[in-house]
Amino acid sequence: MKKRYFKYFFSILAILIAFIMVQKTGLSKLETSSKTLLMANWLNELKKDPFFSDLNENTIQNSTEQYSLTPTHTMLTIPVNIGYKAYLIITTDSSHQEQIVEYGIGNFLPYQKNIITNQEIRQLTPRSFYYLSPIENFWKFDLGKEIVYIEGSTGEWLPDLNEQNIRSIQSTFLTYQDHLTEAYDNKNLSFYPSSDLSWLTISLQNKGIFDLNQIQTLLKNNQKMMFIGNKYNKQVKFAYPIIGYHLWNQNQLYLAIYDDDLDLLRFISLEDLLKFGQIVAWTNR
Template structure:
Protein backbone atom coordinates (compact mmCIF):
# COMPACT_ATOMS: atom_id res chain seq x y z
CA UNK A 1 0.00 0.00 0.00
CA UNK A 2 1.37 3.43 -0.94
CA UNK A 3 1.16 6.12 1.68
CA UNK A 4 0.59 9.77 0.80
CA UNK A 5 1.54 12.21 3.50
CA UNK A 6 -1.10 14.81 4.35
CA UNK A 7 -0.48 18.52 4.08
CA UNK A 8 -0.07 18.70 7.87
CA UNK A 9 3.16 16.72 7.64
CA UNK A 10 4.53 19.01 4.95
CA UNK A 11 3.81 22.01 7.14
CA UNK A 12 5.46 20.37 10.13
CA UNK A 13 8.57 19.77 8.08
CA UNK A 14 9.11 23.53 8.03
CA UNK A 15 11.23 23.31 11.14
CA UNK A 16 10.92 25.82 13.94
CA UNK A 17 14.00 25.94 16.12
CA UNK A 18 13.95 27.13 19.71
CA UNK A 19 16.84 28.86 21.45
CA UNK A 20 17.86 25.54 23.01
CA UNK A 21 18.54 24.12 19.56
CA UNK A 22 15.91 21.36 19.75
CA UNK A 23 12.34 21.30 18.59
CA UNK A 24 10.37 18.12 18.00
CA UNK A 25 6.87 18.41 16.60
CA UNK A 26 4.51 15.46 16.85
CA UNK A 27 1.96 14.78 14.14
CA UNK A 28 -0.83 12.80 15.71
CA UNK A 29 -2.66 12.36 12.43
CA UNK A 30 0.29 10.61 10.80
CA UNK A 31 2.17 9.39 13.90
CA UNK A 32 5.35 11.16 12.82
CA UNK A 33 7.76 13.52 14.54
CA UNK A 34 10.22 15.77 12.80
CA UNK A 35 13.19 16.92 14.86
CA UNK A 36 15.72 19.66 14.29
CA UNK A 37 18.56 18.62 16.57
CA UNK A 38 21.77 20.53 16.96
CA UNK A 39 23.80 23.05 18.85
CA UNK A 40 22.35 26.39 19.78
CA UNK A 41 23.61 29.14 17.45
CA UNK A 42 26.69 31.11 18.50
CA UNK A 43 26.23 34.67 19.62
CA UNK A 44 23.60 36.11 17.35
CA UNK A 45 25.73 39.04 16.25
CA UNK A 46 28.60 36.78 15.12
CA UNK A 47 26.39 34.47 13.07
CA UNK A 48 24.43 37.37 11.61
CA UNK A 49 27.56 39.26 10.64
CA UNK A 50 28.99 36.30 8.73
CA UNK A 51 25.71 35.34 7.05
CA UNK A 52 24.88 38.88 6.00
CA UNK A 53 28.39 39.46 4.69
CA UNK A 54 28.29 36.28 2.59
CA UNK A 55 24.77 36.93 1.30
CA UNK A 56 25.75 40.49 0.40
CA UNK A 57 28.80 39.35 -1.52
CA UNK A 58 26.98 36.59 -3.37
CA UNK A 59 24.09 38.86 -4.32
CA UNK A 60 26.53 40.87 -6.47
CA UNK A 61 26.67 37.89 -8.83
CA UNK A 62 23.96 38.05 -11.50
CA UNK A 63 23.11 34.39 -10.91
CA UNK A 64 22.27 35.35 -7.30
CA UNK A 65 20.19 38.41 -8.16
CA UNK A 66 17.25 36.98 -6.19
CA UNK A 67 19.35 37.30 -3.03
CA UNK A 68 19.42 41.09 -3.24
CA UNK A 69 17.43 42.49 -0.35
CA UNK A 70 16.48 38.98 0.79
CA UNK A 71 15.88 37.86 4.36
CA UNK A 72 16.92 34.55 5.87
CA UNK A 73 15.95 31.90 8.42
CA UNK A 74 18.45 29.89 10.48
CA UNK A 75 18.03 26.42 12.03
CA UNK A 76 20.53 23.91 13.46
CA UNK A 77 21.73 20.79 11.72
CA UNK A 78 22.74 17.89 13.86
CA UNK A 79 22.92 16.17 16.14
CA UNK A 80 26.31 17.16 17.49
CA UNK A 81 27.71 18.69 14.30
CA UNK A 82 27.62 22.40 15.23
CA UNK A 83 26.28 23.40 11.82
CA UNK A 84 23.39 25.62 10.79
CA UNK A 85 21.20 25.74 7.71
CA UNK A 86 20.40 29.25 6.50
CA UNK A 87 17.49 29.52 4.07
CA UNK A 88 17.60 32.68 1.96
CA UNK A 89 14.06 34.01 1.47
CA UNK A 90 12.67 36.52 -0.99
CA UNK A 91 9.06 37.42 -0.13
CA UNK A 92 8.73 34.16 1.84
CA UNK A 93 9.96 32.10 -1.12
CA UNK A 94 13.20 30.16 -0.69
CA UNK A 95 15.76 31.23 -3.31
CA UNK A 96 18.88 29.59 -1.92
CA UNK A 97 20.74 28.43 1.16
CA UNK A 98 24.01 28.44 3.08
CA UNK A 99 25.45 25.94 5.56
CA UNK A 100 27.52 27.52 8.33
CA UNK A 101 29.85 25.34 10.40
CA UNK A 102 31.39 26.10 13.79
CA UNK A 103 35.17 25.68 14.09
CA UNK A 104 37.14 24.45 17.07
CA UNK A 105 38.75 27.88 17.47
CA UNK A 106 35.34 29.52 17.89
CA UNK A 107 35.14 30.85 14.34
CA UNK A 108 32.60 30.10 11.63
CA UNK A 109 33.07 28.64 8.16
CA UNK A 110 30.89 28.66 5.06
CA UNK A 111 30.58 24.93 4.40
CA UNK A 112 28.55 25.28 1.19
CA UNK A 113 25.85 27.39 -0.43
CA UNK A 114 23.50 27.15 -3.36
CA UNK A 115 20.61 28.32 -5.49
CA UNK A 116 17.09 27.00 -5.93
CA UNK A 117 13.68 26.77 -4.32
CA UNK A 118 14.29 23.25 -2.98
CA UNK A 119 17.60 23.41 -1.09
CA UNK A 120 19.10 20.90 1.31
CA UNK A 121 16.57 19.27 3.66
CA UNK A 122 13.59 20.48 1.71
CA UNK A 123 10.23 19.34 3.07
CA UNK A 124 8.68 18.69 -0.34
CA UNK A 125 11.67 16.61 -1.45
CA UNK A 126 11.44 14.56 1.74
CA UNK A 127 7.73 13.99 1.27
CA UNK A 128 8.33 12.62 -2.23
CA UNK A 129 11.09 10.36 -0.94
CA UNK A 130 8.85 8.93 1.78
CA UNK A 131 6.08 8.27 -0.72
CA UNK A 132 8.53 6.32 -2.91
CA UNK A 133 9.27 4.00 0.02
CA UNK A 134 5.67 2.73 -0.23
CA UNK A 135 5.49 2.07 3.49
CA UNK A 136 2.44 0.53 5.11
CA UNK A 137 2.40 3.34 7.65
CA UNK A 138 3.95 6.77 8.08
CA UNK A 139 7.52 7.04 9.43
CA UNK A 140 7.93 7.75 13.13
CA UNK A 141 10.48 10.55 12.73
CA UNK A 142 12.90 12.29 10.38
CA UNK A 143 16.14 13.88 11.61
CA UNK A 144 18.59 16.02 9.63
CA UNK A 145 22.21 14.88 9.92
CA UNK A 146 25.00 16.93 8.35
CA UNK A 147 28.74 16.26 8.55
CA UNK A 148 29.94 17.90 5.32
CA UNK A 149 28.50 18.48 1.82
CA UNK A 150 29.01 14.87 0.69
CA UNK A 151 27.80 13.42 3.97
CA UNK A 152 24.38 14.97 4.50
CA UNK A 153 21.24 12.88 4.98
CA UNK A 154 17.74 12.60 6.32
CA UNK A 155 17.67 9.81 8.92
CA UNK A 156 14.13 8.43 8.76
CA UNK A 157 12.87 6.09 11.46
CA UNK A 158 10.44 3.69 9.79
CA UNK A 159 9.58 1.63 12.88
CA UNK A 160 10.79 1.09 16.44
CA UNK A 161 14.23 -0.22 15.45
CA UNK A 162 14.72 0.51 11.72
CA UNK A 163 16.14 3.53 9.88
CA UNK A 164 16.33 4.56 6.24
CA UNK A 165 18.70 7.23 4.93
CA UNK A 166 17.85 9.71 2.18
CA UNK A 167 20.27 12.14 0.52
CA UNK A 168 19.67 15.63 1.90
CA UNK A 169 19.72 17.27 -1.54
CA UNK A 170 18.01 14.84 -3.91
CA UNK A 171 15.91 12.77 -1.52
CA UNK A 172 17.24 9.59 -3.12
CA UNK A 173 17.35 6.64 -0.76
CA UNK A 174 20.87 5.47 0.04
CA UNK A 175 22.14 1.87 0.44
CA UNK A 176 22.94 2.60 4.05
CA UNK A 177 22.42 0.72 7.28
CA UNK A 178 22.87 2.30 10.67
CA UNK A 179 26.27 0.66 11.18
CA UNK A 180 27.71 1.90 7.87
CA UNK A 181 26.36 5.38 8.53
CA UNK A 182 28.02 5.50 11.96
CA UNK A 183 31.31 4.19 10.56
CA UNK A 184 31.35 6.73 7.71
CA UNK A 185 30.38 9.58 9.97
CA UNK A 186 33.12 8.71 12.47
CA UNK A 187 35.75 8.32 9.73
CA UNK A 188 34.90 11.69 8.16
CA UNK A 189 34.02 13.69 11.25
CA UNK A 190 37.08 15.90 10.79
CA UNK A 191 36.84 16.32 7.02
CA UNK A 192 36.74 20.06 6.38
CA UNK A 193 36.25 21.83 3.10
CA UNK A 194 38.43 24.86 3.81
CA UNK A 195 35.41 27.12 3.51
CA UNK A 196 35.35 30.89 3.96
CA UNK A 197 35.99 32.18 7.46
CA UNK A 198 36.70 35.88 7.30
CA UNK A 199 34.22 38.70 7.82
CA UNK A 200 36.13 40.58 5.13
CA UNK A 201 35.70 37.83 2.55
CA UNK A 202 34.98 39.22 -0.91
CA UNK A 203 33.84 37.43 -4.06
CA UNK A 204 36.48 38.25 -6.67
CA UNK A 205 35.98 35.86 -9.62
CA UNK A 206 32.83 34.23 -10.96
CA UNK A 207 32.11 31.87 -13.80
CA UNK A 208 28.84 30.22 -14.86
CA UNK A 209 28.76 27.98 -17.93
CA UNK A 210 25.82 26.56 -19.82
CA UNK A 211 24.23 23.50 -18.16
CA UNK A 212 24.83 20.15 -19.86
CA UNK A 213 23.70 16.56 -19.45
CA UNK A 214 26.22 14.90 -17.17
CA UNK A 215 25.30 11.51 -18.65
CA UNK A 216 25.79 12.58 -22.26
CA UNK A 217 29.29 11.16 -21.81
CA UNK A 218 30.47 9.05 -18.88
CA UNK A 219 34.25 9.53 -18.67
CA UNK A 220 34.32 8.24 -15.09
CA UNK A 221 33.79 4.80 -16.68
CA UNK A 222 36.24 5.11 -19.57
CA UNK A 223 38.92 7.70 -18.82
CA UNK A 224 41.44 8.58 -16.17
CA UNK A 225 40.48 11.39 -13.78
CA UNK A 226 42.23 14.71 -13.71
CA UNK A 227 44.99 14.61 -11.11
CA UNK A 228 44.31 17.63 -8.96
CA UNK A 229 46.57 19.35 -6.49
CA UNK A 230 45.79 22.56 -4.66
CA UNK A 231 48.13 25.49 -5.21
CA UNK A 232 48.76 28.15 -2.61
CA UNK A 233 45.60 29.99 -3.62
CA UNK A 234 43.38 26.91 -3.55
CA UNK A 235 42.57 27.34 -7.22
CA UNK A 236 42.63 23.67 -8.11
CA UNK A 237 45.75 23.30 -10.20
CA UNK A 238 45.64 20.05 -12.14
CA UNK A 239 48.57 17.98 -13.29
CA UNK A 240 47.50 15.20 -15.59
CA UNK A 241 47.99 13.41 -18.87
CA UNK A 242 46.79 14.69 -22.18
CA UNK A 243 43.50 13.49 -23.59
CA UNK A 244 43.25 9.83 -24.46
CA UNK A 245 44.21 8.10 -21.21
CA UNK A 246 41.62 5.48 -20.35
CA UNK A 247 40.58 4.35 -16.89
CA UNK A 248 43.28 2.31 -15.26
CA UNK A 249 45.72 2.95 -18.10
CA UNK A 250 48.45 5.39 -19.09
CA UNK A 251 48.33 7.71 -22.07
CA UNK A 252 51.63 6.38 -23.32
CA UNK A 253 54.10 8.84 -24.79
CA UNK A 254 52.01 11.94 -24.09
CA UNK A 255 53.56 14.87 -22.28
CA UNK A 256 52.28 15.78 -18.85
CA UNK A 257 50.27 18.99 -18.74
CA UNK A 258 49.34 21.34 -15.92
CA UNK A 259 46.33 23.65 -15.65
CA UNK A 260 43.78 24.86 -13.14
CA UNK A 261 40.20 23.71 -12.91
CA UNK A 262 38.94 27.31 -13.14
CA UNK A 263 41.01 27.74 -16.32
CA UNK A 264 39.28 24.71 -17.85
CA UNK A 265 35.88 26.13 -16.95
CA UNK A 266 36.91 29.54 -18.31
CA UNK A 267 37.55 27.73 -21.62
CA UNK A 268 34.01 26.27 -21.60
CA UNK A 269 35.26 22.74 -20.95
CA UNK A 270 32.55 20.33 -19.84
CA UNK A 271 33.86 18.99 -16.54
CA UNK A 272 32.21 16.21 -14.58
CA UNK A 273 32.69 15.26 -10.95
CA UNK A 274 32.17 11.76 -9.55
CA UNK A 275 32.46 10.45 -5.99
CA UNK A 276 32.02 6.89 -4.76
CA UNK A 277 30.54 7.01 -1.29
CA UNK A 278 29.64 4.61 1.51
CA UNK A 279 32.28 1.99 0.76
CA UNK A 280 31.56 2.17 -2.95
CA UNK A 281 27.84 1.36 -2.65
CA UNK A 282 26.71 4.74 -4.04
CA UNK A 283 28.04 6.85 -6.90
CA UNK A 284 27.32 10.58 -7.03
CA UNK A 285 27.86 12.37 -10.35
CA UNK A 286 27.48 16.09 -11.09
CA UNK A 287 28.13 18.53 -13.90
CA UNK A 288 30.64 21.22 -12.92
CA UNK A 289 29.18 24.37 -14.49
CA UNK A 290 31.22 27.11 -12.88
CA UNK A 291 33.05 28.36 -9.83
CA UNK A 292 33.42 31.23 -7.37
CA UNK A 293 36.81 32.53 -6.28
CA UNK A 294 37.14 34.53 -3.05
CA UNK A 295 39.84 36.92 -1.93
CA UNK A 296 40.98 34.45 0.75
CA UNK A 297 41.98 32.09 -2.05
CA UNK A 298 39.03 29.77 -1.48
CA UNK A 299 37.34 28.33 -4.58
CA UNK A 300 33.85 26.83 -4.60
CA UNK A 301 32.91 24.62 -7.56
CA UNK A 302 29.34 24.88 -8.90
CA UNK A 303 27.74 21.43 -9.12
CA UNK A 304 24.49 20.58 -10.84
CA UNK A 305 22.54 17.32 -11.00
CA UNK A 306 21.04 16.07 -14.23
CA UNK A 307 17.65 17.64 -14.94
CA UNK A 308 17.92 20.26 -12.18
CA UNK A 309 18.93 23.43 -14.00
CA UNK A 310 17.46 25.69 -11.33
CA UNK A 311 19.39 24.07 -8.48
CA UNK A 312 23.14 24.54 -8.04
CA UNK A 313 25.39 23.63 -5.10
CA UNK A 314 28.66 25.49 -4.46
CA UNK A 315 31.09 23.24 -2.57
CA UNK A 316 34.73 23.93 -1.62
CA UNK A 317 37.04 22.60 -4.31
CA UNK A 318 39.47 21.19 -1.76
CA UNK A 319 36.79 18.95 -0.23
CA UNK A 320 35.65 17.72 -3.63
CA UNK A 321 39.22 16.88 -4.64
CA UNK A 322 39.70 14.95 -1.41
CA UNK A 323 36.56 12.82 -1.75
CA UNK A 324 36.14 12.28 -5.50
CA UNK A 325 37.52 12.93 -8.99
CA UNK A 326 37.08 15.36 -11.87
CA UNK A 327 36.83 14.27 -15.51
CA UNK A 328 37.01 16.05 -18.88
Protein backbone atom coordinates in the same frame (compact mmCIF):
# COMPACT_ATOMS: atom_id res chain seq x y z
CA MET B 1 -17.01 23.70 39.94
CA LYS B 2 -15.95 26.79 37.95
CA LYS B 3 -12.62 26.98 39.78
CA ARG B 4 -11.94 23.34 38.96
CA TYR B 5 -12.90 23.95 35.32
CA PHE B 6 -10.54 26.91 35.00
CA LYS B 7 -7.79 24.93 36.70
CA TYR B 8 -8.04 22.17 34.08
CA PHE B 9 -8.47 24.71 31.27
CA PHE B 10 -5.20 26.49 32.09
CA SER B 11 -3.39 23.17 32.53
CA ILE B 12 -4.49 22.02 29.09
CA LEU B 13 -3.59 25.42 27.61
CA ALA B 14 -0.08 25.21 29.10
CA ILE B 15 0.42 21.74 27.63
CA LEU B 16 -0.71 22.91 24.18
CA ILE B 17 1.67 25.89 24.26
CA ALA B 18 4.56 23.64 25.30
CA PHE B 19 3.72 21.19 22.48
CA ILE B 20 3.68 23.98 19.89
CA MET B 21 7.04 25.28 21.09
CA VAL B 22 8.57 21.81 20.77
CA GLN B 23 7.31 21.54 17.20
CA LYS B 24 9.11 24.79 16.26
CA THR B 25 12.57 24.01 17.62
CA GLY B 26 13.90 23.11 14.17
CA LEU B 27 13.12 26.49 12.60
CA SER B 28 13.48 30.03 13.88
CA LYS B 29 13.98 33.56 12.64
CA LEU B 30 17.51 34.87 12.67
CA GLU B 31 17.99 37.37 15.49
CA THR B 32 19.62 40.66 14.51
CA SER B 33 23.12 41.06 15.95
CA SER B 34 26.57 42.24 14.96
CA LYS B 35 27.11 38.70 13.64
CA THR B 36 24.05 39.09 11.43
CA LEU B 37 25.46 42.30 9.97
CA LEU B 38 28.73 40.53 9.15
CA MET B 39 26.76 37.80 7.44
CA ALA B 40 24.83 40.41 5.42
CA ASN B 41 28.13 41.93 4.26
CA TRP B 42 29.34 38.50 3.14
CA LEU B 43 26.09 37.81 1.29
CA ASN B 44 26.50 41.12 -0.50
CA GLU B 45 29.78 39.73 -1.82
CA LEU B 46 27.71 37.06 -3.56
CA LYS B 47 25.91 39.77 -5.54
CA LYS B 48 29.02 39.93 -7.73
CA ASP B 49 27.53 36.75 -9.23
CA PRO B 50 24.40 37.47 -11.36
CA PHE B 51 22.68 34.39 -9.87
CA PHE B 52 22.68 36.17 -6.50
CA SER B 53 22.16 39.74 -7.75
CA ASP B 54 18.58 39.94 -6.41
CA LEU B 55 19.70 39.44 -2.81
CA ASN B 56 18.17 42.31 -0.89
CA GLU B 57 19.73 43.68 2.30
CA ASN B 58 16.33 44.26 3.90
CA THR B 59 15.32 40.68 3.12
CA ILE B 60 18.60 39.40 4.55
CA GLN B 61 17.98 41.27 7.79
CA ASN B 62 14.28 40.46 8.16
CA SER B 63 13.52 37.20 6.34
CA THR B 64 16.50 34.94 6.99
CA GLU B 65 15.43 31.70 8.66
CA GLN B 66 17.61 29.17 10.42
CA TYR B 67 17.20 25.41 10.74
CA SER B 68 19.10 23.18 13.12
CA LEU B 69 20.34 20.28 10.96
CA THR B 70 22.58 18.63 13.56
CA PRO B 71 23.95 19.68 16.95
CA THR B 72 26.91 21.24 15.10
CA HIS B 73 25.44 22.41 11.76
CA THR B 74 22.85 25.09 11.04
CA MET B 75 21.18 25.93 7.74
CA LEU B 76 20.27 29.54 6.91
CA THR B 77 17.82 30.31 4.09
CA ILE B 78 17.16 33.71 2.49
CA PRO B 79 14.44 34.50 -0.09
CA VAL B 80 15.99 35.91 -3.28
CA ASN B 81 13.09 36.18 -5.73
CA ILE B 82 9.90 34.28 -6.57
CA GLY B 83 10.59 30.61 -6.03
CA TYR B 84 14.30 31.03 -5.33
CA LYS B 85 16.17 30.97 -2.04
CA ALA B 86 19.83 31.18 -1.14
CA TYR B 87 21.20 28.96 1.62
CA LEU B 88 24.28 28.62 3.83
CA ILE B 89 25.45 25.69 5.93
CA ILE B 90 27.37 27.00 8.92
CA THR B 91 29.19 25.54 11.89
CA THR B 92 31.27 27.16 14.63
CA ASP B 93 34.90 26.81 15.69
CA SER B 94 36.25 26.61 19.25
CA SER B 95 36.00 30.40 19.61
CA HIS B 96 32.35 30.32 18.42
CA GLN B 97 33.17 32.03 15.12
CA GLU B 98 30.76 30.95 12.40
CA GLN B 99 32.27 29.06 9.48
CA ILE B 100 30.55 28.59 6.10
CA VAL B 101 30.90 25.00 4.89
CA GLU B 102 28.82 25.29 1.69
CA TYR B 103 26.26 27.61 0.12
CA GLY B 104 24.04 27.87 -2.92
CA ILE B 105 20.78 28.98 -4.50
CA GLY B 106 17.84 27.13 -5.97
CA ASN B 107 14.19 26.42 -6.46
CA PHE B 108 14.41 23.35 -4.20
CA LEU B 109 17.04 23.52 -1.47
CA PRO B 110 19.02 20.57 -0.10
CA TYR B 111 18.41 19.15 3.39
CA GLN B 112 14.69 19.93 3.18
CA LYS B 113 12.29 16.97 3.24
CA ASN B 114 10.37 18.22 0.21
CA ILE B 115 13.22 17.00 -2.05
CA ILE B 116 12.79 13.37 -0.99
CA THR B 117 11.69 11.53 -4.12
CA ASN B 118 9.76 8.79 -2.32
CA GLN B 119 6.38 10.26 -1.33
CA GLU B 120 5.71 7.81 1.50
CA ILE B 121 9.13 8.34 3.10
CA ARG B 122 8.70 12.11 2.78
CA GLN B 123 5.73 12.02 5.16
CA LEU B 124 7.64 10.19 7.91
CA THR B 125 9.70 11.65 10.73
CA PRO B 126 13.37 10.69 10.32
CA ARG B 127 15.15 8.93 13.14
CA SER B 128 18.16 11.21 12.60
CA PHE B 129 20.01 13.38 10.09
CA TYR B 130 23.77 13.26 9.53
CA TYR B 131 25.87 16.01 7.96
CA LEU B 132 29.40 14.64 7.61
CA SER B 133 30.42 16.95 4.74
CA PRO B 134 28.86 18.66 1.69
CA ILE B 135 29.30 15.30 -0.08
CA GLU B 136 28.15 12.90 2.63
CA ASN B 137 24.86 13.76 4.34
CA PHE B 138 21.76 11.65 4.83
CA TRP B 139 18.50 11.03 6.65
CA LYS B 140 18.01 7.78 8.53
CA PHE B 141 14.45 6.44 8.73
CA ASP B 142 13.46 3.52 10.95
CA LEU B 143 10.55 1.68 9.31
CA GLY B 144 10.47 -1.07 11.93
CA LYS B 145 11.38 -3.96 9.65
CA GLU B 146 14.13 -2.01 7.86
CA ILE B 147 16.32 1.06 8.06
CA VAL B 148 16.14 3.42 5.08
CA TYR B 149 18.84 5.94 4.16
CA ILE B 150 17.99 8.99 2.02
CA GLU B 151 20.57 11.35 0.48
CA GLY B 152 20.32 14.79 2.09
CA SER B 153 21.38 16.84 -0.95
CA THR B 154 19.26 15.06 -3.60
CA GLY B 155 16.50 13.19 -1.75
CA GLU B 156 17.45 9.92 -3.47
CA TRP B 157 17.33 6.45 -1.93
CA LEU B 158 20.71 5.14 -0.73
CA PRO B 159 21.83 1.54 -0.20
CA ASP B 160 22.12 0.17 3.33
CA LEU B 161 25.05 2.14 4.70
CA ASN B 162 27.75 0.68 6.91
CA GLU B 163 27.65 3.61 9.32
CA GLN B 164 30.53 2.37 11.48
CA ASN B 165 32.94 2.73 8.54
CA ILE B 166 31.83 6.24 7.54
CA ARG B 167 33.93 9.03 9.00
CA SER B 168 33.32 12.78 8.77
CA ILE B 169 36.03 14.87 7.11
CA GLN B 170 37.48 18.19 8.17
CA SER B 171 35.71 20.51 5.74
CA THR B 172 37.16 23.63 4.16
CA PHE B 173 35.31 26.76 5.20
CA LEU B 174 34.83 30.47 4.56
CA THR B 175 34.24 33.21 7.11
CA TYR B 176 32.19 36.39 6.91
CA GLN B 177 35.40 38.37 6.43
CA ASP B 178 36.26 36.68 3.09
CA HIS B 179 35.90 38.43 -0.27
CA LEU B 180 34.67 37.09 -3.61
CA THR B 181 37.44 37.72 -6.14
CA GLU B 182 35.77 36.31 -9.25
CA ALA B 183 32.53 34.55 -10.21
CA TYR B 184 31.62 32.60 -13.34
CA ASP B 185 28.50 30.49 -14.04
CA ASN B 186 27.06 29.10 -17.25
CA LYS B 187 23.95 26.87 -17.10
CA ASN B 188 24.63 25.80 -20.69
CA LEU B 189 27.45 23.66 -19.28
CA SER B 190 24.91 21.54 -17.41
CA PHE B 191 24.10 17.98 -18.50
CA TYR B 192 22.64 14.79 -17.04
CA PRO B 193 25.39 12.38 -15.91
CA SER B 194 22.80 9.59 -16.14
CA SER B 195 22.50 10.10 -19.91
CA ASP B 196 25.96 8.55 -20.40
CA LEU B 197 27.11 6.19 -17.66
CA SER B 198 30.54 5.49 -19.10
CA TRP B 199 31.99 7.56 -16.23
CA LEU B 200 31.22 4.60 -13.96
CA THR B 201 34.18 2.79 -15.50
CA ILE B 202 36.69 5.59 -14.85
CA SER B 203 39.33 4.58 -12.30
CA LEU B 204 39.53 7.33 -9.68
CA GLN B 205 42.90 8.63 -8.59
CA ASN B 206 41.61 10.76 -5.68
CA LYS B 207 43.86 13.60 -6.74
CA GLY B 208 43.47 16.60 -8.98
CA ILE B 209 44.12 16.18 -12.70
CA PHE B 210 43.55 19.91 -13.26
CA ASP B 211 44.84 22.74 -11.14
CA LEU B 212 42.89 25.83 -10.12
CA ASN B 213 43.85 27.92 -13.16
CA GLN B 214 43.21 25.11 -15.64
CA ILE B 215 39.70 24.54 -14.29
CA GLN B 216 38.86 28.24 -14.58
CA THR B 217 40.19 28.43 -18.14
CA LEU B 218 38.39 25.31 -19.34
CA LEU B 219 35.04 26.42 -17.93
CA LYS B 220 35.37 29.88 -19.50
CA ASN B 221 36.09 28.13 -22.83
CA ASN B 222 32.75 26.28 -22.49
CA GLN B 223 34.36 22.92 -21.77
CA LYS B 224 31.90 20.65 -19.99
CA MET B 225 33.38 19.29 -16.79
CA MET B 226 32.32 16.67 -14.30
CA PHE B 227 33.24 15.70 -10.79
CA ILE B 228 33.33 11.92 -10.25
CA GLY B 229 33.74 10.43 -6.81
CA ASN B 230 33.09 7.66 -4.30
CA LYS B 231 31.32 8.27 -1.00
CA TYR B 232 30.10 6.42 2.08
CA ASN B 233 33.28 4.34 2.28
CA LYS B 234 33.11 3.63 -1.48
CA GLN B 235 29.59 2.22 -1.29
CA VAL B 236 28.27 4.83 -3.75
CA LYS B 237 29.87 6.18 -6.92
CA PHE B 238 28.46 9.52 -8.09
CA ALA B 239 28.95 12.36 -10.56
CA TYR B 240 28.02 16.05 -10.73
CA PRO B 241 28.23 18.45 -13.69
CA ILE B 242 30.26 21.60 -12.96
CA ILE B 243 28.88 24.81 -14.46
CA GLY B 244 31.10 27.46 -12.92
CA TYR B 245 33.05 28.61 -9.89
CA HIS B 246 33.59 31.24 -7.22
CA LEU B 247 37.12 32.31 -6.42
CA TRP B 248 37.52 33.62 -2.87
CA ASN B 249 40.50 35.64 -1.64
CA GLN B 250 42.23 34.93 -4.99
CA ASN B 251 43.14 31.38 -3.96
CA GLN B 252 40.11 29.47 -2.65
CA LEU B 253 38.12 27.86 -5.47
CA TYR B 254 34.52 26.79 -4.91
CA LEU B 255 33.01 24.84 -7.80
CA ALA B 256 29.39 25.33 -8.88
CA ILE B 257 27.60 21.96 -8.89
CA TYR B 258 24.23 22.07 -10.66
CA ASP B 259 21.27 19.73 -10.13
CA ASP B 260 18.92 20.21 -13.07
CA ASP B 261 16.05 18.25 -11.48
CA LEU B 262 16.00 20.48 -8.39
CA ASP B 263 17.13 23.63 -10.23
CA LEU B 264 19.74 23.87 -7.49
CA LEU B 265 23.20 25.42 -7.64
CA ARG B 266 25.59 24.37 -4.85
CA PHE B 267 29.08 25.76 -4.21
CA ILE B 268 31.57 23.31 -2.68
CA SER B 269 35.29 23.85 -2.26
CA LEU B 270 37.62 22.14 -4.70
CA GLU B 271 39.66 20.95 -1.73
CA ASP B 272 36.66 19.12 -0.24
CA LEU B 273 35.67 17.58 -3.57
CA LEU B 274 39.15 16.17 -4.18
CA LYS B 275 38.90 14.23 -0.92
CA PHE B 276 36.29 12.06 -2.65
CA GLY B 277 37.35 11.91 -6.30
CA GLN B 278 38.54 13.96 -9.25
CA ILE B 279 37.58 16.52 -11.89
CA VAL B 280 37.40 15.38 -15.52
CA ALA B 281 36.74 17.16 -18.80
CA TRP B 282 33.66 15.58 -20.32
CA THR B 283 32.27 15.01 -23.80
CA ASN B 284 29.11 12.91 -24.10
CA ARG B 285 29.94 9.83 -26.09
